[in-house]
Amino acid sequence: MIxxxxxxxxxxxxxxxxxxxxxxxxxDTVKLNQTIAEVETAKAVVELPSPxxxxxxxxxxxxxxxxxxGAVLISFEVDAAGAPAAPSAVPAGAESNSTPAGEAGxxxxxxPNLVGYGAAPRSGARPQRxxxxxxxxxxxxxxxLEAAPHDAVTSQPPPDTRHERxxxxxxxxxxxxxxxxxxxxxxxxxxxxxxxxxxxxEYAARTAERQAPVSAAPTRxxxxxxxxxLPGGDRETRMPxxxxxxxxxxxxxxxxxxxxxxxxxxxxxxxATTELLARLRSDKRLADHRIGIMAVAAKAxxxxxxxxxxxxxxxxxxxxxxxxxxxxxxxxxxxTERGLVVPNIKDADRMGLAALADAIGELAQTARSGKTxxxxxxxxxxxxxxxxxFGVDAGTPILNPGEAGILGLGAVRRQPxxxxxxxxxxxxxxxxxxxxxxxADGEQGSRFLVDVADVLREPGRAML
Numbered sequence: 310m311i312x313x314x315x316x317x318x319x320x321x322x323x324x325x326x327x328x329x330x331x332x333x334x335x336x337d338t339v340k341l342n343q344t345i346a347e348v349e350t351a352k353a354v355v356e357l358p359s360p361x362x363x364x365x366x367x368x369x370x371x372x373x374x375x376x377x378x379g380a381v382l383i384s385f386e387v388d389a390a391g392a393p394a395a396p397s398a399v400p401a402g403a404e405s406n407s408t409p410a411g412e413a414g415x416x417x418x419x420x421p422n423l424v425g426y427g428a429a430p431r432s433g434a435r436p437q438r439x440x441x442x443x444x445x446x447x448x449x450x451x452x453x454l455e456a457a458p459h460d461a462v463t464s465q466p467p468p469d470t471r472h473e474r475x476x477x478x479x480x481x482x483x484x485x486x487x488x489x490x491x492x493x494x495x496x497x498x499x500x501x502x503x504x505x506x507x508x509x510x511e512y513a514a515r516t517a518e519r520q521a522p523v524s525a526a527p528t529r530x531x532x533x534x535x536x537x538x539l540p541g542g543d544r545e546t547r548m549p550x551x552x553x554x555x556x557x558x559x560x561x562x563x564x565x566x567x568x569x570x571x572x573x574x575x576x577x578x579x580x581a582t583t584e585l586l587a588r589l590r591s592d593k594r595l596a597d598h599r600i601g602i603m604a605v606a607a608k609a610x611x612x613x614x615x616x617x618x619x620x621x622x623x624x625x626x627x628x629x630x631x632x633x634x635x636x637x638x639x640x641x642x643x644x645t646e647r648g649l650v651v652p653n654i655k656d657a658d659r660m661g662l663a664a665l666a667d668a669i670g671e672l673a674q675t676a677r678s679g680k681t682x683x684x685x686x687x688x689x690x691x692x693x694x695x696x697x698x699f700g701v702d703a704g705t706p707i708l709n710p711g712e713a714g715i716l717g718l719g720a721v722r723r724q725p726x727x728x729x730x731x732x733x734x735x736x737x738x739x740x741x742x743x744x745x746x747x748x749a750d751g752e753q754g755s756r757f758l759v760d761v762a763d764v765l766r767e768p769g770r771a772m773l
Contacts, residue, residue, distance in 0.1 A: 312361050312385045316348070316376050319355055326350045327375045327551055328382075330486055337365045345383065347482065348376075349552050349647070354483070354679045363387035375551060477504035478678055484646075485509050553648035564710045568624070568745040572705040573754055577762040578726055580736040585768050595663060602738075602765075603641075603695050604666035606718055609764035610693060611637050611658040612771060617757040619749040620714040621690050631748060640692030640709055641669055643676035651709050652681050653689035697721065703739040713748045716761065717741035738765075 316326060329347040333339055342358045345365075349355075363385040370376045370383075477485075477492060481504060485492050488509065495512045497504045550558065582605050589600050614621040614637055622633040639657035643650050652675070654660070654668045675681050692709045697720035706717045719739035726735035740762060744754045764770050 310387050311366060312363065312387050313381050314357075314360060314383050314385070315381050316378050318378050319348075319350060325375050325377050326355070328370050328372050329354060329483060330372050331368060333359075333365050333368075333383075335365050335367050339363065339365060339385070354647075357382075359385070361385045361387045373549075477509075478680075481506050481509055488513050553645070553650060557649050560710050561707050564708045567710075568708050569747060570705075570708060570743050571746045571751065571754060572741060572743045573751075573758055574703055574739055574741050575758050575762050576737060576739045577766050578728065578735045579721060579738050579765045580728075582765050582768050583721065583736045598663040598666050599670055600662060600666040602721060603669055603693070603718065604662055605765065605768065606716070606761070607639055607641075607654075607657060607665050607669065607693060608662055608771060609761045610639065610691065610716055611660075612764060613757050613760035614658070614691060616760060617749075617753055619753045620744060620757050622713050622748050623690070623711055624713075624745060624747050634690045636690070638688050638690045640689035640712070640715075641672050642692060642694035642706075642709075642715075643673050645676050645679065647679060650676050650681055650686065651689065651692055652676055652685035653687075653692070655688070691715070693718065697738065703741050706741060706743050708743055708745060712745075714742060714744040714754075714757070716758075717743070740765075 319326065326348040327350075329349050331346050333343075333345045339345060339359045339362065341360070341362045344356045345359045346357045347354055348357060364387075366384040366386050368383050369381045376382065482492065484506060485495070490509060490513060492504060492509075495504050495508050498508050498511075499505065579602065582602060586600060586602065586605070589595050618633045621637060622631055625632050636656050637658035638653045638655050640651040640653040643652065652672045654665070654672065657665060657668070660668065672681075672685070675685075689709055689712055691712055692706075692715040694706050694715060695718045696704050696706075697718050700720050702719040702722070704717050704719075706715045708715050717740070719741065721736050721738045723734055724737055725732050726737055728735055740758060742754060742758045742761075744757075749757075
């Protein structure tokens with residue numbers, strides 16, 4: 310029996326995905342729930358498990374190819390044991406001629422409960438299924454995989470339903486592929502046995518050292534190299550626009566040409582905040598929390614939005630209404646290898662400083678690993694971005710679509726500054742606020758920026 314696996318709707322409402330890499334090839338024998346491929350959507354890299362046990366017959370899409378939802382990805386040769394279990398009754402709404410030709414009285418094959426995280430194992434007691442009206446039975450010689458409901462992707466199955474634990478995460482496997490490294494040759498350094506990015510990079514460095522000639526010249530920067538010595542012989546490189554970068558570009562263009570942006574700047578003495586952070590870091594009771602200036606700025610934003618709700622609102626063009634939010638879902642811009650993502654912290658205004666710091670760290674780590682869920686990317690009301698970590702003093706951030714404001718944090722620099730009537734070395738940073746001029750005018754935007762600056766200048770104001 311030939312069974313086809315079509316690209317399912319991964320629960321994100323996205324029409325297509327790109328094949329990152331195949332982990333199987335024609336002729337390979339696969340087991341139920343064995344990971345067979347990695348695909349990249351505009352949101353994340355997703356592992357696809359096999360819904361069948363059998364032999365790979367052929368692969369219909371190449372690595373790097375963008376495939377529409379519903380297109381056939383791969384086909385399997387399966388026997389009765391590898392085929393899905395038959396249902397106890399024909400679902401309501403199924404066609405009357407659903408019995409496969411040549412198998413009189415046989416019930417139609419039931420596609421496995423897949424999508425994104427594998428098929429559920431068969432057992433004597435059949436689990437309760439959601440009704441899917443109008444589902445036609447598969448053809449006589451082909452079993453077609455259906456798209457699963459949204460919650461099939463967002464919920465992990467019990468540990469014993471997975472065939473095996475992957476030896477690395479999708480971003481690490483992609484890194485190894487880009488570097489031309491066979492993961493089977495890389496040893497995991499941790500007790501978990503999972504190969505990490507550091508393991509791959511260390512292996513790559515060792516390999517490069519062994520392959521480098523003894524008389525190799527010292528490494529020079531691109532600025533020091535003549536044009537003819539730059540890597541590669543081509544004068545230009547072309548890269549396809551896809552995945553997160555494509556989605557981000559579309560969102561930024563839509564934002565820039567829909568909302569009239571205004572950007573205001575304010576340079577502030579944050580010495581009191583940096584001194585507070587130093588004391589918090591030395592407090593053993595807070596040893597489990599990494600509290601930095603980003604967390605203090607996030608708290609200051611939440612406090613300022615209470616007094617300036619215009620910056621915590623949305624312009625609803627269709628309804629001809631301005632929607633003001635009485636909660637703060639704070640977006641945190643995160644730069645990843647796949648592009649910029651802005652997951653948000655739900656109800657950030659209800660959190661204390663330590664909880665905000667933990668949430669920011671968790672969002673950043675999840676984003677860098679490519680595991681940010683769709684729910685974390687939805688429903689933001691205001692965002693912050695920290696380009697100071699790159700040594701930049703100020704910028705003009707673009708609004709996250711649907712939000713009224715975004716605050717940019719510049720680098721903290723030790724420099725001469727007027728303090729109590731004298732010149733002293735102080736910690737100084739520049740704040741950059743972009744806001745939607747339809748929702749807030751210059752006065753409201755400026756007052757909001759001053760409110761944030763006041764907390765950073767004197768953290769004790771948060772007590773008020």
